[in-house]
Amino acid sequence: MTDSYRSDIVRIQKLIQQIRSDIQKREQKINVNQPVGIIDADIRQGISKLEIEIELLKSLIGRQNRNQEILQKEGETRKNTLLELQNVAAELKQNFDKSLRSQKDQLFNDRSNGGKQYKDTETLQQMDKKQLHYNQKQLQKEQDEKLDVCLDQLDTLKWKGKIIWNTVDEQNRLLIQIGNDMDKTNKEMINVNGKLKKVLNSSSYCCLHLFIAFELVGLIMIILFA
Template sequence: MSDTYRTDIERIQRLIQQLRSDIQKREQKINANQPVGMIDGEIRGGISKLEREIELLKSLIERQNQNQEILQKEGETRKNKLLELQNVATELKQTFDKSLRSQQDQLFNNRSNGGKQYKDTETLQQMDNKQLYSNQKQLQKEQDQKLDVCIDQLDTLKAQGKNIGNTVDEQNRLLEQIDKDMDKTNKEMINVNGKLKKFLNSSSYCCLYLFIAFELVGLVMIILFV
């Protein structure tokens, strides 16, 4: 298997495992009479992401088969694997939808029995079954929209993080170059100091004063004419 195909399979299997875990946690929250709005949003987002990943995998397999990148037998194996993953995704979605319908039916039944098992708000208590169902659908739609916004924000943060990483790499490269230049300059300074010491040791004071005078004259000339 190619690295891309293997990576896609592993990513999809992790998504499936996470969805199964989330659905199980949701059932536990329902049994404990705890709110499930947050985990419902996570499950919907996970199902949407799983469907997108499977579509990308399908496109990859079709392209590989068309370009004859893999043997025919391997192509059939991958198609069967794709079908298996599609069935699992469908099963997970149906399980989640069934759980939602069961929860709604229970809410409707409790509403018709006086709402003793749930602490509904005054507005919900005044709704009939049809209105409650419409309200639930609206809440789901709002959760999906908020989840889409979160996904977009995560993509933006990911891109920003990548840009920051590139900037840090470039700065590190520049710092390394500066370190190299500093080392080179230090070596040159050591070399100049050594030559100057030799000059001082081998020259008389008269030559030294003459050298300083020439330097001063040169400095004055530079100041006057530059």
């Protein structure tokens, strides 16, 4: 079985770099009062992909350790690497959530302060067309950002479904291969038993012992290399 550990690590590291880069771009947009709805969706999708990739890596390492596919020392090294990646993913998610909460609090304060100005009907009447048009554009921009987030979340769900389907398909393929190997071994056993019965009925004890030894060696080779 091919060891995909190295390629999985490279893919996860690229995801981490991309998420960090997106978070930096998000902070830059906030500093210049630019909308961040689209890049927020990219970050959410990246974090979701990262969590899935880490879970798949965890399953791979667990299977390799159970089946003794790697040396014990290498297994411990991979477990430590997995733990480091889990910590990095948790830190990225925590920082992003903290930034979102801070942004929401700031937006709430801005709207609260603005609301005090618009409670007075006379103040509303004094707003010129330019201000009304600007406010309308801001509301439309927020709605567009929310729609983009919904679409990106749908894409993420679709991507997760594809990952799950591929995993199930791979497990089915392995089960079919195991079944075929068992059928092959069973046929070989039936063949050996048939030959053994013939020998018991027609051969001397000396030939019988030699034949049994030969068949045992052949059976061991079949089990080892089937």
